[in-house]
Amino acid sequence: MLHKINLEHILFLDIETVPLHESYQDLSEEMKYLWADKTRYQRKEEFSAEAFYERAGIWAEFGKIICISVGYFVLRGDSRSFRTKSFFGDEKELLIAFKHLLEAYYSRPHHLLCAHNGKEFDFPYIARRMIIHGISLPEKLNLFGKKPWEVAHLDTLDLWKFGDYKHYTSLKLMTAILGIPSPKDDIDGSQVREVYYEEKDIDRIILYCEKDTVAVAQILLRLRQEELLDEEEIISV
Template identity: 50%
Template sequence: MVDQIDITKVLFLDIETVSGAPTYTDLDENMQYLWSLKAPGALRRYGETIEGEELAESYDDKAGIFAEFGKIVCISVGAVYRDSDRKLKIRLKSFANRDEAKLLTDFNEMIDQYYGDPNKYFLCGHNIKEFDVPYMCRRIVINQLPMPKLLDISGKKPWETKHLVDTMELWKFGDRKSYVSLKLLAGILGFPSPKDDIDGGDVGRVFWEEDDVERIAVYCEKDVLATAQLFLRYARKPLFAEDQVFFVER
């Protein structure tokens, strides 16, 4: 499929999320109660009671993966273009902000301006259908913002969302049993791993304790580049070399 897609019509994307509050104790009583209902399922221990310190730890560890209890702190994108010599290049940019509403507003304006037609453009990410897209859509609703056309998929049939290209789904070939990491696919398909500084488990700490959004953005952009390289591997085309990769200054 991907070998039939013009890569210059694809916007590569990855998001980074954290818990909505620094710690469980920073939540109001109602949200603490609602997390106590969610936590057993989050920890895959249905029917068991989770209380006290374990409940607080579960929030620190898991809240960021749920749009109802977390928030987005970075959306990184990669846009591919051809230079004057027709050579492919990729430009990486991050929307990173402590203010989620501002981050989402800036991202939404960009995507509607340059990628507003789902019949012409594609959105590509690793596990984008199960995580990134629904998470973004839910946070857009929570922040009461307009939904970009490329993300306006509620109630759509599968054949109406062909503009969403999921590099993890492409690897499954119909197998629905397990998650396959981008790092693993980088290893077996021979392109640089995106994980050379922090990993997903560190993002919350880097945000809440170190207040280092820039570091998170660098990490997120590496995931976007790795996703674009994976797309090229699927299409059996040459990878991006170092001189074909450009980072937009933040």
């Protein structure tokens, strides 16, 4: 079934997130309480709410998106290319721009969104942040009332599970075992907050995000038993 999907109908994506505020001290007293309450099971007694705040980017209620990178295949006869593009800057503006892309080019029923662990993280995170900003959801992210087979989402982690719902495999591990050049050659997710708030190097984060998007596309190619992309086939636009 996977082989029957036209690669040009898939929009690959990855997001990078950070805590909504640089410091725990920037939270209101109410939000400090809610943060402590939200994370009490994850923190247990090992971390205080303040010490744990550097991980706040994981939760859409306490984090924000700083970059969405997308990628798509262009097939012309025997030639193939994979083009990447990134949305970054003000969160509301980047979400609106991403929504416009979906509505303009990926609104048909056969169009699919694809990410690694996208069903558990990227897709719901984007939807939640849109709602928080008062942005109406594009059809591809509005799941209300849809049957499972009507949800136009592909998840490379989900595909790799083969029905084993207890299984989790990171993007880094999947690229390693499938013989795909690793995208984790500079920073990893745990360093994004530091690079964003302390180093203020958004370009480094964009590059990292785009590499992850390419890695997702490479994984799908391997799952389809097709040739991986060469460096010359990957174009940043």
